[in-house]
Amino acid sequence: MKRALALALVAATLWTAGASPLVAPASAFPFSFESETQVRQAFETTLQEYRQALAEGAGPDWQAYIDRFEAFRGRLKGKVWERRMEAVLMDCAARAGAAVDGRGVLDADAPDWLLLAGGQALSQTDAAEAREAYGRLIEDYPKSPLVGEARMALGELLLASDPAAAARHLLPLARAGTVEPLAERALFLLGTQGPEAERLARLREHRARYPKGPNRFAVARALSKQEDLSATERLDLAGILLEAAEYGPAERLLKGLKSGLAVFRQGRAAWRLGDYDRGVTLLKKAMVLDPSLKARALVTLGQLEEKRKRRPQAIAYYREAAKDKGDAGLEAYTRWSAMYRRVDDEDNAKVVDLRLIQAFPRSEEATEARWRFLWRAYQAKRYDEAKLWAQRMGDAILVKVQGPSGLYWLGRLAEREGDREEARASYQRVLTKSPRSYYGWRSRFRLAALDEGKPDPGFAVRPVEVSPRAEDLTPLFETKPPKGDYLRQIAAFPAPLKELIYLGQVDPALRHAQRTGASDDLKAWLSLQGGRYSKAIAFSEGVDPYLSYPLGYYPLVKAAADPQGIDPLLFTSLVKQESLFDPQARSWVGAMGLSQLMPGTAEWVGKKVPGPVKALTDPFWNLKLGAYYLSWVQKRLSDQPVFAVAAYNAGPNAVKKWIDANGHQDVDVWVELIPYPETRHYVKKVFGNYWTYQALYGK
Secondary structure (H helix, E strand, O other): OOOHHHHHHHHHHOOOOOOOOOOOOOOOOOOOOOOOHOOOOHHHHHHHHHHHHOOOOOOOOOOHHHHHHHHHOOOOOHHHHHHHHHHHHHHHHHHHHOOOOOOOOOOOOOHHHHHHHHHHHHHOOOOOHHHHHHHHHHOOOOOOOOOHHHHHHHHHHHHOOHHHHHHHHHHHHHHOOOHHHOOOOOOHHHHHOOHHHHHHHHHHHHHHHHHOOOOOOHHHHHHHHHOOOOHHHHHHHHHHHHHHHOOOHHOOOOOOOOHHHOOOOOOOHHHOOOOOHHHHHHHHHHHHHHHHHHHHHHHHHHHHHHHHHOHHHHHHHHHHOOOOOHHHHHHHHHHHHHHHEEEEEEEEHHHHHHHHHHHHHOOOHHHHHOOOOOOHHOOOHHHOOOOOOOOHHHOOOOOOOOHHHHHHHHHHHHHOOHHHHHHHHHHHHHHHOOOHHHHHHHHHHHHHHHEEEEEOOOOOOOOOOEOOOOOOOHHHOOOOOOOOHHHHHHHHHOHHHHHHHHHOOOOHHHHHHHHHOOOOHHHHHHHOOOOOOOHHHHOOOOOOOHHOOOOOOOOHHHHHHHHHHHHHHHHHHHHHHHOOOOOOOOOOOOOOOOEEOHHHHHHHHHHOOOOOOOOOOOOOHHHHHHHHHHHHHOOOOOHHHHHHHHHHHHOOHHHHHHHHHHHOHHHHHHHHHOOOHHHHHHHHHHHHHHHHHHHHHEO
């Protein structure tokens, strides 16, 4: 039984992401070798074909693949490659229900095997087998770093049927302290079962220990239903529920509370629930009860009046709130200016922007305001004035990933004046400040044009052959990774954790990394090993670009993009911006999946894309729909990718109007003149991604 289970375990843990649609069936072993490098390349080719064949659940010729993988035995040199080949062979055999000459990847008596055995038993609803595996791990390996994982799994398994037994496993984790990553989850689970007094005590302890924990909203919901809450608890819980946009429950908690903050939150809830008049009354009352809330209340009143289209009243509130010297004043100026720009009242918008710059000169919002002055002058062909605003912007960053726009346009204006040296100096400063940003790439292209006479590619899309970064698993098996590499920290990881990482089970290793204070780049690398692309990007410190720019789901992206005539790397860049490669991503407006499609758009596109309709969280189905839609808008907008990317965000009708108004200009200028700030930033981020991906992965 253990042998069969071991095969099933590997099948359940290997190659769960990154596959693409069925390609040519496996054939007899087709390779001849002249070097060790060719052996490895042939193995990678076979592995890629195998992963592709699994994408949509279509069963390939299992025996042919088993034969091909077995043919690598004795040919692949080095422990890393041998173990990798054995793991893939076992995966293939498990899927085929076949037996192979076992050289198991896992030791059946090791703690990592027991942890995986428990997980596999749970996936097959065999609770008894799971309890046995987890129990053996806890009893036989009490000092293993995986004991906490087993206790958590057992605790969750027993929670409903035997709360007392569950508590025996969860309590040691909950008592471990805030450094233990499993403690937050354990304490939350303990607060969901058991006698009411104990349950509430644990939920309150959770709030105190983990005010920003991942289960804070669930804890707030559970506590909000209790009758014996203090006024302070009700106020605090209402604040959490307002953060979660649960306005009705928040309003019920706040009922009867008299403090200024309570009344302020009551006003916010009333407004969000559509009771505008009551919201105004409560917000004004809050300012009287607590003058320190005045600026925040005024900004909220301005938002409320904007919502019900009463612009003069909104202006009055923003004007008063802007007198504040803190965050509320900055927000008031920002919303006030944006409101004028939405109705094309540029004269008043300029007045507010100048006041914003004077009041908050070092803020990001002031940088944005200076950028707007630069472009007002540029459009009016007042180039000296535009240059002055570019100089005032200096090397300030315009939105995090876009880079120093002032320096870039200082270079462009210098080029226009024929001052090549000033232009070159400006572009070099951009590259020094922000080399992989949108403006960093645009500066690199302009420098190549100035120094080497190369034509600026602009926003032309030129597909390149993609060469994914070779997966390096040597840190899992060598005790001395390269000096200075963030992966050197892997050497200190316990062996069972390394084994699990190899099999794609990264959660225990991530928790160990958090517990031991490992670097964020190591956490990013671990996340990539488990196909957690969004986590990898979030953790990445930006030093290793491959961690910040992974080829998430690339085989699927390519399979979706190629039939539509879309450059796969451009589509990769768009998907990164849309969802960070998270197939479960859902925006506040309801867009879903990797390509962030609205359900209505997906329904329309789904009628035009071959294949069975699937959920929008299905990676390949979502990507097929997204690629089709991107191709569709591109064909309707002069077949220009930059217009298509803008339309993917703003819609083709809006982009058509912008083309008619400004399409005759340099595309660099056209992008800067996109009226919607969100779309303007979106286009820059997507193309910044694209140029980075080409540099990292293009041959």
